[in-house]
Amino acid sequence: MTAEPTTRLKIMELAQDLLRDKGYNGFSYKHIAEELDVKNAAIHYHFPSKEDLGVAVIARERRRFKKWIARQSIRELDVWGRLDWFMSIYEHYSNGGTRVCYLGVLESSFDAIPPELQNEARALNTEMLDWLTELLEEGRQQGEFQFESDAASKAVLVISVAQGSLQIARVTSSDSFFSAVQQVKRDLGFQS
Amino acid sequence: MTAEPTTRLKIMELAQDLLRDKGYNGFSYKHIAEELDVKNAAIHYHFPSKEDLGVAVIARERRRFKKWIARQSIRELDVWGRLDWFMSIYEHYSNGGTRVCYLGVLESSFDAIPPELQNEARALNTEMLDWLTELLEEGRQQGEFQFESDAASKAVLVISVAQGSLQIARVTSSDSFFSAVQQVKRDLGFQS
DNA sequence: TTGACAACTTACTAACTAGTAAGTAAAATC
DNA sequence: GATTTTACTTACTAGTTAGTAAGTTGTCAA
Numbered sequence: 001m002t003a004e005p006t007t008r009l010k011i012m013e014l015a016q017d018l019l020r021d022k023g024y025n026g027f028s029y030k031h032i033a034e035e036l037d038v039k040n041a042a043i044h045y046h047f048p049s050k051e052d053l054g055v056a057v058i059a060r061e062r063r064r065f066k067k068w069i070a071r072q073s074i075r076e077l078d079v080w081g082r083l084d085w086f087m088s089i090y091e092h093y094s095n096g097g098t099r100v101c102y103l104g105v106l107e108s109s110f111d112a113i114p115p116e117l118q119n120e121a122r123a124l125n126t127e128m129l130d131w132l133t134e135l136l137e138e139g140r141q142q143g144e145f146q147f148e149s150d151a152a153s154k155a156v157l158v159i160s161v162a163q164g165s166l167q168i169a170r171v172t173s174s175d176s177f178f179s180a181v182q183q184v185k186r187d188l189g190f191q192s
Numbered sequence: 193m194t195a196e197p198t199t200r201l202k203i204m205e206l207a208q209d210l211l212r213d214k215g216y217n218g219f220s221y222k223h224i225a226e227e228l229d230v231k232n233a234a235i236h237y238h239f240p241s242k243e244d245l246g247v248a249v250i251a252r253e254r255r256r257f258k259k260w261i262a263r264q265s266i267r268e269l270d271v272w273g274r275l276d277w278f279m280s281i282y283e284h285y286s287n288g289g290t291r292v293c294y295l296g297v298l299e300s301s302f303d304a305i306p307p308e309l310q311n312e313a314r315a316l317n318t319e320m321l322d323w324l325t326e327l328l329e330e331g332r333q334q335g336e337f338q339f340e341s342d343a344a345s346k347a348v349l350v351i352s353v354a355q356g357s358l359q360i361a362r363v364t365s366s367d368s369f370f371s372a373v374q375q376v377k378r379d380l381g382f383q384s
Numbered sequence: 385t386t387g388a389c390a391a392c393t394t395a396c397t398a399a400c401t402a403g404t405a406a407g408t409a410a411a412a413t414c
Numbered sequence: 415g416a417t418t419t420t421a422c423t424t425a426c427t428a429g430t431t432a433g434t435a436a437g438t439t440g441t442c443a444a
Contacts, residue, residue, distance in 0.1 A: 026304030107359035112218030160356025167299035
């Protein structure tokens, strides 16, 4: 889309990493300015307030998720393939066990982030839960997934496991994420 | 133990709440000072650095956990009872769906908290995982719990679910925690 | 060629951050 | 009764925070 990354994009990329690693209150415009060798006013030019920056990062992630789930190559996968794809989003976040997903970070310090960012976090959470709920329901109707609870509760469980195990992996530096995903799949009836 | 809470204890109580709700970088000595109507130097008197305060809060929680699991009334419970007790710790954190557990908070912004606090978080995490691993192994040997993976992986899964579902409950304001716990119990073989 | 606009920098601010040094009043210890 | 200790307050500091106002420079269209 763009040949060379503009300052605006560089800011968003770095902010995304910082948000993930340090939380919304764990980084400042100064960090970004020094890292990218620009002045903090340059960041304020693109994102007038820190809230704007945070919202922009999560809103982009929401757009990406929407685009992904609309893609033919994802839609034509069977239910197991789509589940694997969904988990691979978290796996992608997981950078050698040192990263967690945005939602866990934002949820953990929910009372300390600005209102618009709360809304974005809530929206992304809902969209992911809704998609996964539908997938689980479809898989159950196809006889591929086995579970007793309602699909929405199961979706919360699956995302909880992904989110939680990534966080635990961070402090134990183990591969707890992969093991957790395997258990979830087996729980749903996967024959290995 | 103490008739009236001293300033030191009040600081720790409030810091604990703030840590849980806003994260380590989401509160300041000023917040505590204003809330308790003391000067920020009073907090520095009891806890020279913010790192000391954070460590004190988590270290106390570690001592409490150790004391709990050593208690006769806990030890004499059957494996299901002990599992329920363990989950009730998280339930206690969950204050109408607005609170999460300390570990999730600290893990989420792990790169933005001071080293000694990282160590305390790691230690508490390990101690809880170890206790739960032993419980799961004992339950399996008694024929009460059914699971295929190794007990340590299952322990990570159970704690992930508790931690993750509390975080999700915070943004969806649902009772996802209770539903998640029920599913975990059913998964282990609980007959309702 | 001019004028508008985009993408910045320079230079600043007020409020907040953790943290300190020196003083004080009351209680405990000798 | 004198002195030490505890638990603070007063008054301060250096650095950081998000944020702004006023310039500067390069590009691009009329």
